[in-house]
Amino acid sequence: MLSNVGNSRKNNDNNLIIKPYELKKKMDDGDDFMILDVRTKQEHDMWSISYDKYRDSMLIPIDTLMSMESLKKLPKDKEIITYCAHGQRSSFAAMALSSMGYKVRTVEGGISEWSNIYDVTELEIEKTIPLRIWQIRRISKGCMSYVIASTEEKNAVVLDPTCSIDSVIDDLITNHQLKILNIIDTHMHADHLSGATKIALKYKAQLNISSVEKYVLEDLPAENHLVINRLNEGDKIRIGNGFYLEAIHSPGHTEGSMSFTLDLYNTTEGDNHKLDTTNNFRNHSLLIFTGDTIFVNGVGRPDLHNKAQEFTSNLYQTYSNKLFSLPDDTIVLPSHYSETFEHDKPIFNTLRSIKLKLGNITQSENSFSKYVLANIPLQPMNYDKIVKINKNLISCENVLFRDLEAGPNSCGIRT
Template identity: 35%
Template sequence: MDDLSISSEELTKNIADHVPLLLFDLRLRDDFEESHVEGSVHAVCDTDAKEKIMPNIPKDTKIVLISEPDDFSKEIAEMMVSFGLDAHYLQGGFSSWSGKTVKGRTGKTISPDALYENLDDVFLLDVRNADEFSEYKIPGSVNIPLNAIFDTKTLEQIPKDKEIVTICPHGNRAMVANFALEQAGISSKTLEGGLAGWNQVLKPVTVVDGPTKVIQVQKIGKGCLSYIVVSNGDAIVIDPLYPFEKYSDVAKEHGFKITRVFDTHQHADHVSAARNLAKHANAKLYFSKYEGYEVDANFVGDDDEISFGNATLKIIHTPGHTPGSLSYLVDDKFVFTGDILFVESIGRPDLRDQAEEFAEKLYATLHDKLLSLSEQCLVFPTHHGEGVLDTDGAFYSTIEKSKKLPWLDLAKQEFINKVVAITVPRPMNYRKIIAINKGEVPLNITEIPDLEIGPNRCAVDSS
């Protein structure tokens, strides 16, 4: 194989001569952010890169890889050449670079929070493959797969009067798309952390503003919902999400104190922040006594009552989605149903591989416990599905409306047969997430965005 190395001097000249280059820095992100070659981007050479990026880069595009030392970048360059790409590596690694360096992240990015605040002003360009896009997406985004971005005719679909934000799972493909757009004279930014980062944006919405206040905290990219319930300055949090610091920020802003933290069940689609939030807020932690947790907490069950402020929370054992699922009834006015009862559907019973047994329990829970509550009782679930319309920015229902959901008018056996027959893909990484939430395996917080990527998939699809 030909010598694929490129010296610091030669690379400096290429940059000065504006040679079209893709500069991939393969070092750890922390090292990259401390110092990197100006114009380079942090990249990870993983399965996604090999399968979704390399085949879509034009063969005449010059690629320079940077590592420290240079043995890893040499290895990857040789692999890329085997794909037919024009790949090279910086001889001597990053430490040999004598040109300009910069700190921080790559310049042409936008944070997930900043994107959320400016959604109406940008054109969201999702460069994943069509099958990935159909699975889940940011509402309003347009799909143009990476391999089509290099086609000048395709670029005619991109508006000239809006800021362009490119999107992919983690940012690698989006960054390559930025390169293609730049070559065509189109300025764009990449969503930091990709869809994995987008899934970590939390938005608080006040739903009930009375003697007992209910604030719904939404994980907007995932469809997850959590709650802060406040009475006389005393706050409880139900099903908290990461980043858990958001709840303390809201408490500080509104002038109340978080004293208790609850989970409704062992979640399968997202990592519970209950333990870390309780520790951070010096609050009491409550879990279901029916779920077999392997952590220190206060374990509660059916008919237990807990007072906070001037309000009372009553615990209802509501199995069916999991064996130990709990619902929390506050002053007979609000019921927090976890993954048992949603705005648009009901919880799926198959995630613990006992679908028929759990479906029978689900039927009993719905008809004997939840639907027998006051019809005016507000229903606050822990998820909403894609396309579900909000009510004044929040997702909730009433028992009266819930009684009209599909299948709830069926006889018991017909209900069980229909629910068990539904086959829906399970949440990504659900087994590991359950194990983390149960306390069986330790949590590495840096893994959360990747663990939670994808749709929540906790409801029965009765459409």
Template identity: 35%
Template structure:
């Protein structure tokens, strides 16, 4: 139960708001408590970005008798908006009407900082540990590959404490940090994390960074953990960006970043060279990705709401299943590039500023990132 109903006389009034982490706990135990998520923003805002499983009842409609009839009396009702202002008014209104309503404190901007970890079972799981770290609201995925006390973190977000505390909890030291590419939809935490823990930072210089305190990555580089028993191989997979690099782990799993998703393919347009990058992408799929074993597990850097994300459970797909789902991967060069260029989604919010920060052209100021990172990830072309 999310509220303060303990069965004992309650001297304090029930909470008016719920923190994002408490809401996550509640959603993980959904079988025990009925939770009704009501997003009170306008339909266009809701269509753009939402919490999976929420219902959209704009606040102007919610306060009408018809709107109220849509709210279940027997559920814990959580009201949601962008920053928790409109939803706070909605929660107060619902409480006056006798509903068990609470406001999601800080709204979607705060939900954007909720993380969930899921161990990934790969062949060789006895040898090393692989954790999929999901930034639930944003749909960003990072990974931690851990072996003999050492840990490599791939694609960390700005909330670097999440990785530090996960490594500590599992008894590992973060020794290597890398990004699959220069991100455009969220600020990378890679450089900050590497500095904070004294780890080596690896980036592909083809993505044109303005700083040089990293080890340049290139095709075929091997990053070894522990006594070298676990190797992470860099595979240059350009198309989303020039320097996009996938990481093949023990030849059984591949971290594809934004090159290949379980439900879509990379977008080639965020560096304003869509025609050239779409061709790179075609070559990457033909020459690099499709030549991998069919049973290799694809572990991407993002997930959309098409992916059923369950707390504590990893999402992934074999290359074989992705090939079956996305026949475009095996289309001719002309068909492929024509489709990709005709189906480019809207640009991510603030992507030009985010790229400048990730390049090192603008200051890294985590205080300013909440607003900058609002909205879903938009790195995929849907197929």
């Protein structure tokens, strides 16, 4: 147990605290420091801070932190950043280590607050195309949202927003003079609270949801003036300048999942477009935003609505008959990722590459079902409560969700 903290509690001020966004900046700048998790091994294995080159953190549970063996693992020549679930244990750890001469700070609010930190990158499309697309990554939850905007009309669409994303959207609106006209949820989310209702109300935008998902609309407060558009296969959502997102019903992860295609060359011409695989989309005319149906390194899980066998079959049919029928050079932009990523580097892949990765399990429905059903991960904590909230289109700002979303991304099955 901790001992010899002495009077260090007096020093528990801002000198021992680092805010989550400050920690992200240190990571983005490539600073040399140690991240120390003082939770239990079980907590660490389930969910930890992992971002860019900082793939994992040192684990020393707080009960053993003051042992000689543990202290030998800690450097005195560089900063140590401690964290826990909400900041209490890591604050005690920081005070104790500070009193012993270590340069140390603790993450304010712990991994719970870190889970509301985002990384934003722009997808670099051909400059002659009057569109801009930003990929917004919620680092610790593996969620990805998108803002797609017309550079001439300044209209924008937000796809799959999470609850605390509005500060990021505010910055984009201010910096690029955008007007948010449409919000899209690709499906009824089960691992995190949707921000769609909150964002639609805040920006007085139309909320677009799948007509196939079993949303409950009868109890929505009339005074909210929420404008809802229920989408069917083939429906189009206008972005501007002749560009549209077109809905494709993509069942499997959920019954009513929708994917959305965007033809970048719908109103522009040109043959001299080449792909720079780092972050440019040249010579790739078609983008598809797939929600949680398919990922760059995995497939959507089919079990979160308690119909795993049926939904696995649906997912295979979606791949075989719809997604895999698109051109091989289609760029796939999912709404989740399952491992750490690099700052400012977009997450995407071509449909051709994904089909090659999935080749061994998509040869037949039988092989696909066997693999998927045998590799379903643990269900997200509180997913039944989250589904109920999202099903009723409750604005997430009215929900006390400090620990409701705790845990990593678990919407996909790695391949």
